[in-house]
Amino acid sequence: MTTSDPKRRVKIKDMGDVITGVVLFGFALVLLFYLVPNYINEPPILQNPMMSPQWLPRIVGWLILLFSILLIFQGLLVSGPSEEDERMIEKGSPRRFFMMVVALVIYVALFESMGAVFCGILATLVLFVAHPVRTWWVYSMAFLFPIVVAFLFVEVMNVPLPMMPFWL
Amino acid sequence: MEIFSEVIQLFFSVENFLAIAVGVVIGVVVGSIPGLTATMAVALALPFTFSMQPIAAILLLVGIYKGGMYGGSITAILIRTPGSPASACTLLDGYPMAQQGHAKKALKAALYSSVIADFISNIALIFFAAYLAKIALNFGAPEFFWLICFSLTIIISLASGSMIKGLMAALLGILLSMVGLDDVFGSQRLTFGSYNLMDSISFIPLLIGLFAIPEIIEFYRKKAVPHIKAKASGAGLAFSELKRCMKSIVRGSLIGVVIGAIPGTGATAAAFISYSDARRRSPNKANFGKGEVEGVAAAEAGNNGVAGATMIPLLSLGIPGDVITAIILGAFMVHGLTPGPLMFQENLSLIYALFMGIMLSSVILLVVGNVAIKYFSLIADIPKPVLFPIVLMFCVYGAYAVNNDTFDVGLMLAFGVLGYIFNRAAIPAAPFLIGFILGPMFEDNLRRSLLIGSNDLSIFVRGPITWFFIALTVGSIALAFYRFLEERRKTQDKASKTS
């Protein structure tokens, strides 16, 4: 988004805002004409339109629509101030990013079936390797922390976590 | 005189002192762990109070409550992970401060303002309980509605950078808060048949996801930079800085007291109102959100000012203002005591002993907080590649623990991605959060007023409290509009000068 080439930036002042505006514009349309009528039931008898469960979502939808148009115009006409620099980052290697995604997926997909300790150790190791951390003893933390923290949660504070892999 | 000795006898016992101390310690520790809130700690400690003396039992729970209120700010400042919902506002300035190497200063500012606010709140509880309780009872749905309208106007002052994006974020927050079962008809809204969504989106996973996770994603998307070994925790808080923040702290405490005395609003709203008020008045307005001590102080004063004041409706009316006080009410009842006007007649000495304990808890919070800062601030010195994986683990465990459900883990990570997109698109997260918190209150109180008034709109202007908040709302919008025009003129002047 932010690395749009300088030639186009002459015409469009802030590409990020335009894209954000367009996405939100589309979202507002989906919300107003598909989600609200189909996924919010309205009771048959209503004494006052403001009582309807659809009332506020509809208003919010129209306001999002309005602001998304304003945002597109802002992106076209007003150049973003110095915040452009803040949004710019030096991208790392795709491998590093990919391994972070893997770690997140481990937590979502395996947490219930493999238990908190196993996932904690695995994901932490993956993230250490991703950076990569070169101090060898730090890797012991990846084992120590999940075990100690899970123990604290479950045994000391009586907050249950999924503990065991499913076959145990 | 007789009552005096009775109070002394009731209060001065090892058990009471121990209860407060242990409570505050548990509160600070649990409050600082993401996902484990003071509410949860109070609920989990409740069964252990069954066998204790009534005063010690209540003081233990109050200690946890107060410790938890403060503890949440520790991780908010250090790792951008609000330990409890109310500390979300603290991180707006606390985390940037820690990033600039002022972690210790931010933590101290949070502690001192918490303790001062706590103290003011206790004073209000002891001396003005009866008066504030009366206000609370006159606070019906229409009054609430206007209070929320006024609170919504703080979004304008929080939306730094682009006003459009700030309002957009708030709208998205409101929209998201409406997922779940409708409060009046029980019909489903945008749940897509998912049972996990019927109770609406859990606040804690949203909070952790929105603030902590984007930081982690960003770190791994950036190129690895070698860690510079330096003492990052930095220096403490100078007295002159505390003095500079004093006005904001006192004002924030009073805001907290009023919000706390009204059942059902909550510390999170108080923190944001106090923060935006401090920002509006501060000479360093531009520095807010970028690491301003006064911002940390105001936010913490707001949320800790609530703690003592929520005891006002509880003790004087027997009405719990939030979940924690509802649990404390349960603890009273288990010991055969029913808070309310009768308790002031029947158990006066017990109430005074309780007050003494509550006062003492502020002092203990100061001591425990100082020790906690000493150790916790070392977190700021841990290199990020080691810290972030462990933070992520805490976040996941905490999100799971809220409802014992992996769905919330997924939800948290989804909000993490959303928060990251927000960061990239420069959409501020704070207005989103306010929309999420205040959206349902706005809608509920609007509809409640209509139901109570049988669709007669005159209920919205029924008394002085409504007039007061209408005036505040209109004034706040007018002021924001005036500021907007002023700034516009300035930038235009600048632009014409440079061209």
Place this chain on the structure above:
Amino acid sequence: MKNIFTATCIAACSSALALGVTVSSASADEWPSNDVRLVVPYAPGGTTDVLSRRVADLLQQELDANVIVENRPGAGSTVGTGRLARGGRDADHTILMASPGHTIGAAIYPDLTYDPVDDFVFLQNMIDIPNVMVVPADSPYENVIDFVEAAKEDNMTFSHSGVGSSIHMSGELFKTLTETNLTAVPFAGSGAALPALLGGDVDVAFENMPTVLSHIRSGDLRALAVTSAERSEYLPDVPTLSEIGEYNLDQFITTAWFGLIAHSSFPEEAQSTMREALANVMEREEFLDFAEQLGAEPGQVAGEEFKQFIADDLQRWEEVAQQAGISQ
């Protein structure tokens, strides 16, 4: 790093000091061969949670096994209950504290994945809490008849603690039976609902006894009737609704009941061990004191009787939900 660890240790020790580390003790031969899980389908802090933790504490002593309380809140109580209904590997050591949400939830939530009666075994009804019909102290209505007559003329409002709560459904039941113009005003919990009643914003409420007892005693609220079958020992002068004898109110008997249930595959041996242990718990002084402080009466039914009670309760709420248009 070392200091962080020290801090963690300090945290661990201080928490352990206060909360107490549980040590497991169990023998392999007979039930319970493992820790028993008590699922609370609500968030920590509510009546169900407090009761469950008290019961778990006492049950632990009777069973000679750990009883671990686990909160699984969501969608009334249907998320936690649905999980129990799915069974799984430790279904033979899992019990659940059911409450009116069990039947009301089944009546108002669409497409439940379980059958609220047939998928479970019903162990023991632990306590019953009656609801009280209360009006503000300055209300002109001195008794139920006055109120009903006025409510037939004018539009009246009642506050409740959330759609599908026993407080809400009691109001809807009253409205249906007496054919009056009552409008439900929802609040987020009884704590938020009470000020509206005390301040006179709503006309009436059917609140849980423990919530309003102190206000009735202090004179801030006036009790018109209780909803249980017999008068409550806490309010002996207040009639029951079924006593009124008019406007179909003789059919108005409800209490907020709390009882333990388990998955239908819960072993026979475990059921009998459990029932015996629970009967012992209910005789204990601590339990009776606790019930009294809650304003509750010890539960009456167990086993098949309890099951029948649930089936009747379910049928009633289904009718009310349908007539009030709450089932979506």
